[in-house]
Amino acid sequence: MGRGGYLGEFEQIVLLAVARRERETYGMEIRREIEERTGRQVSIGAVYATLDRLEGKGFVQPRHDAEAGRARRFFTLTPDGIVALEASRDIQARMWSGLKLKGAGRKS
Amino acid sequence: MTPPALARRILRVLFPDAHRDVVVGDLDEEFEGHITRTRTPAGARRWYWTQTIRSIIPALRLRVRDGAMTVSRDTRYAARQLRRSPGFTLVVTLTLLFGVAAATAVVSVAAAVLLRPLPYAEPDRLVSIAETDTRRTSPSSGDLSLPDFRDFARLNQSFVSLAGFSGGSRTINLPDTAFRVSSVEVTEDFFRTLGVTPLLGRDFTSADMPATAPLSVILGHRTWKLRFNSDASMIGRAIVLSGTPAIVIGVLPPSFEFPLRGLAELWLPLRPSARQAASRNVHWFETIGRLRPGVTDAQAQADLAAIARGFAADDPRAHANASVEVTRLSRKIVGDSRTILLILVAAAGCLLLVACANLAGLLLSRATARRHEAGIRVALGARRAQLIQQSLLETAVLITPAMMLGLFAGGWLVRLFVAAMPLAQRAALPHLLELQVDPRAMAISAIATIAVALLFGVVPALRAAQTAGAWQQRGVVGGSRRDHRARSWLVGVEIALALILVSGAALLIVSVTKLMSVSPGFNPEGVLSFRVSLPARYTTPDAYRQFHAEALAHLSGLPAVSGSATISQLPLGGRGAEAPFLIDGDPTGVPHQALIRTVSAGYFDVMQVPTQSGRVFWPEDRPATNRVVVVNQQLADSVFDGRPIGKRIKLPVFEGEPWWEVVGVVGDERFDELDRDLRPVVYFPYQQNATPAFNVVVRTAADPATLGDSARAAISGVDSQVPIYLVQTMAQIVGESPPVFRRRAVLALMSLFAIAALGLAAIGLYGIVSQSVVERTREIGVRLTLGATRRDIAAAVVRSGLTPTLAGAVVGIAGSAIGARGLQALLFGLGAGGVAPMIAVAAMVLLATALVASLVPARRAMRVDPTEALRAD
Numbered sequence: 001m002g003r004g005g006y007l008g009e010f011e012q013i014v015l016l017a018v019a020r021r022e023r024e025t026y027g028m029e030i031r032r033e034i035e036e037r038t039g040r041q042v043s044i045g046a047v048y049a050t051l052d053r054l055e056g057k058g059f060v061q062p063r064h065d066a067e068a069g070r071a072r073r074f075f076t077l078t079p080d081g082i083v084a085l086e087a088s089r090d091i092q093a094r095m096w097s098g099l100k101l102k103g104a105g106r107k108s
Numbered sequence: 109m110t111p112p113a114l115a116r117r118i119l120r121v122l123f124p125d126a127h128r129d130v131v132v133g134d135l136d137e138e139f140e141g142h143i144t145r146t147r148t149p150a151g152a153r154r155w156y157w158t159q160t161i162r163s164i165i166p167a168l169r170l171r172v173r174d175g176a177m178t179v180s181r182d183t184r185y186a187a188r189q190l191r192r193s194p195g196f197t198l199v200v201t202l203t204l205l206f207g208v209a210a211a212t213a214v215v216s217v218a219a220a221v222l223l224r225p226l227p228y229a230e231p232d233r234l235v236s237i238a239e240t241d242t243r244r245t246s247p248s249s250g251d252l253s254l255p256d257f258r259d260f261a262r263l264n265q266s267f268v269s270l271a272g273f274s275g276g277s278r279t280i281n282l283p284d285t286a287f288r289v290s291s292v293e294v295t296e297d298f299f300r301t302l303g304v305t306p307l308l309g310r311d312f313t314s315a316d317m318p319a320t321a322p323l324s325v326i327l328g329h330r331t332w333k334l335r336f337n338s339d340a341s342m343i344g345r346a347i348v349l350s351g352t353p354a355i356v357i358g359v360l361p362p363s364f365e366f367p368l369r370g371l372a373e374l375w376l377p378l379r380p381s382a383r384q385a386a387s388r389n390v391h392w393f394e395t396i397g398r399l400r401p402g403v404t405d406a407q408a409q410a411d412l413a414a415i416a417r418g419f420a421a422d423d424p425r426a427h428a429n430a431s432v433e434v435t436r437l438s439r440k441i442v443g444d445s446r447t448i449l450l451i452l453v454a455a456a457g458c459l460l461l462v463a464c465a466n467l468a469g470l471l472l473s474r475a476t477a478r479r480h481e482a483g484i485r486v487a488l489g490a491r492r493a494q495l496i497q498q499s500l501l502e503t504a505v506l507i508t509p510a511m512m513l514g515l516f517a518g519g520w521l522v523r524l525f526v527a528a529m530p531l532a533q534r535a536a537l538p539h540l541l542e543l544q545v546d547p548r549a550m551a552i553s554a555i556a557t558i559a560v561a562l563l564f565g566v567v568p569a570l571r572a573a574q575t576a577g578a579w580q581q582r583g584v585v586g587g588s589r590r591d592h593r594a595r596s597w598l599v600g601v602e603i604a605l606a607l608i609l610v611s612g613a614a615l616l617i618v619s620v621t622k623l624m625s626v627s628p629g630f631n632p633e634g635v636l637s638f639r640v641s642l643p644a645r646y647t648t649p650d651a652y653r654q655f656h657a658e659a660l661a662h663l664s665g666l667p668a669v670s671g672s673a674t675i676s677q678l679p680l681g682g683r684g685a686e687a688p689f690l691i692d693g694d695p696t697g698v699p700h701q702a703l704i705r706t707v708s709a710g711y712f713d714v715m716q717v718p719t720q721s722g723r724v725f726w727p728e729d730r731p732a733t734n735r736v737v738v739v740n741q742q743l744a745d746s747v748f749d750g751r752p753i754g755k756r757i758k759l760p761v762f763e764g765e766p767w768w769e770v771v772g773v774v775g776d777e778r779f780d781e782l783d784r785d786l787r788p789v790v791y792f793p794y795q796q797n798a799t800p801a802f803n804v805v806v807r808t809a810a811d812p813a814t815l816g817d818s819a820r821a822a823i824s825g826v827d828s829q830v831p832i833y834l835v836q837t838m839a840q841i842v843g844e845s846p847p848v849f850r851r852r853a854v855l856a857l858m859s860l861f862a863i864a865a866l867g868l869a870a871i872g873l874y875g876i877v878s879q880s881v882v883e884r885t886r887e888i889g890v891r892l893t894l895g896a897t898r899r900d901i902a903a904a905v906v907r908s909g910l911t912p913t914l915a916g917a918v919v920g921i922a923g924s925a926i927g928a929r930g931l932q933a934l935l936f937g938l939g940a941g942g943v944a945p946m947i948a949v950a951a952m953v954l955l956a957t958a959l960v961a962s963l964v965p966a967r968r969a970m971r972v973d974p975t976e977a978l979r980a981d
Contacts, residue, residue, distance in 0.1 A: 026130075026134065027130065027131065027134040028134035028135070028137055028138045031134075031138075032138070041158070041162070043158075043159055043162035043163045043166065044131055044134055044135055044138075044159050044163055045122075045123075045131065045159075045162065045163020045164070045165070045166035045167045045170075046162070046163065046166045048123075048127055048130070048131055048166065048170065049166035049167070049169050049170050050166075052127070052170055052173065053173075056173075070129065070133040070136075071129035071130050071133055072130060072133060072134070073130045
């Protein structure tokens, strides 16, 4: 895996949100994507703080753009980011493999 | 419809620069979308607020990350800057190293001696009690007699307890060897008065005191550890002390020390002889006391003085004017060293100030040089806070390692300082045997440095940030001129302080030289001395005389030894034994006072003390022959008008008070310290006044320091249970005598500080002169073109350093005059007119240094090429 190490849950979610947009994307879109898909309230601050961390780990690539009349920062997934996401999925898959949970099942 | 303004403002404040616009922009965009979609402005506003509040913590998290990154980036930048100017970094480091190390070390030593409480319970209530005679002009020893002590102890209202002690030495006899150690005899309550309990075993009780009881001994901790391997089973065991068995009853705690008898290893009960017990007139031991709570020194003194007045009724002859002096024990222990330590603290303080001024000048010059850079950064949008943070970091990166180095060097200097002190002198002051660097001393040096660094490292940056808007205009020039003036002031201060230190060193050099040239009255070169004490087995004067004769015969037979002799107390060993004597046929009957010494027949030859008239002792002066004495020139002149031969004297200290005839006069030997006045001395022949302890002096053609082993062998060849101790060359005794040693120690440190201060002042001066050359390159070019000679230019450059130098020198001369008064206690042989010339010499040294420091940049100015200079910019 890249220099980032293991991905936290929210990091994973933000990274997936970036990955789902096929072109480069920015904070507001990512926030909306997560809210719509998970139904969880997400603050813009949390999104940017996480993106900043992911940028530090080299999983997303930022691009500053001031042309649209205001400052915007666009993000794309880097190859390291893709590797990290796949590694997280593999780890989860391996842990889930063949596992049946008893007792209280999933609600909803 | 716009988003809530307050929420936006909060967001803008919270998020770091890099994120602020992006975050607010995104939220604003979504806010508009919200309104378009839901058409509920109130809901959109609520949503916006929720987003704001929930972003607070992530925003702060971002800030912390951001800050950490800036700090580490700025630190790297600062370190790179310093690597690019190694000269600057080196000078700052050396400056701090000198200042911090000196201050830390000296303040550590001074704090240990002057500030740390003595290692006793409630040391503030402990005092030293000296009995004085108000009629006598010369200071008396302050010792008490046993009847006096008992009366004080019985009648006083001021003390919880009184205790007496008397120093001595004992031989520890082991089966195959013996060695001599210092011992102290103490009264029953000694340790209880100090508030010290033995680590092992028990304290003395009244049962230990009578001469008929078995001898008990308490060991010092170091002695127990080093000589008896920390063996706990020593308690209750017997050891042999000077041939007498003694039971070890206790071991003192490791923290215990008693600087008034610093080298003491054994503590024994004080057992008076019959005469000492009965006579009010034999003053023979020192006294300490523990005050009752709330009693002042003055009250205690008045109390005891009233008791002392009562002694006159009992003994009107010797106690008519008896009085008492009560001194704080801490004060008594530290004594003269207090002045010396304060002098050293002042000197180290001067050096620290010079270092701080130098550091300030260096930082200012750097800030001036980088004003341009600061201006550019402001123009490029750097904020004030960033500039200040940057300069803070740079200053921290610059001074932290230097300061650490200084503190470390200070610790090293403390060890050096302590190691350089003779053990006896170290043991005579509290807390010096195991001295550590004092954290307070470190704090003082560190705080002074940090304060200066903040003031001169950061404040200029602050000002640069304020004026940076106008950096292209005249503001820069004005600012740099102001800085230049500030630096001139600083250099002036450095020069003044350096001059004070150089004057101090010069005065001490002269004092030490003069002191060393004071003739001790004998020739110390090539003489080894040591002391011998016969064990209790030798009981009669005949036995003493026989050992004495055999020992001298053995010693004189050693190869390269030209002669050996003995004396009761060595020259420069202090006043020692002193007694009143009466002259036969003197109608006034007034006793005269003299030092009394007992010497063997060859003493004056071995020590090369000249015979002035009459004869010295012969081997034929036997116990049965006519009793004879020799006196020194001082006594011959002051008492007998130079014609003492044939006169007879008697001394009440000798039983039966026989008459002694003066047969000769010898040159004046110094027994008291070198910086004191000569004293009258009466010498007695050993044959007629044999004692069981004496000092041996051996003259050799070889190096006397190598003679110790063969001398020890020669003495144990007479009796293997008689050790020799206090083995020293006479040259050592002269060189390490307290008045010489004190001045030498202060001189060594003062010279070190003076050289460092001089170097720093030179660096400071060089700095401002060379900066003025850089700033005036263009002007120099113009002048050269207009016909000025290079000589004129050099003179102008040197002049630019002249103002601070001269101003500093004037202040420094005044300061040196004041400093010389502070040094008074250490000055010797300079007289009233001797100080000013030495200050003048110091000022010359300083001016010469200043000239050299200015000439280097002046040479550079002379080489300026006018065409280049005019083309620049």
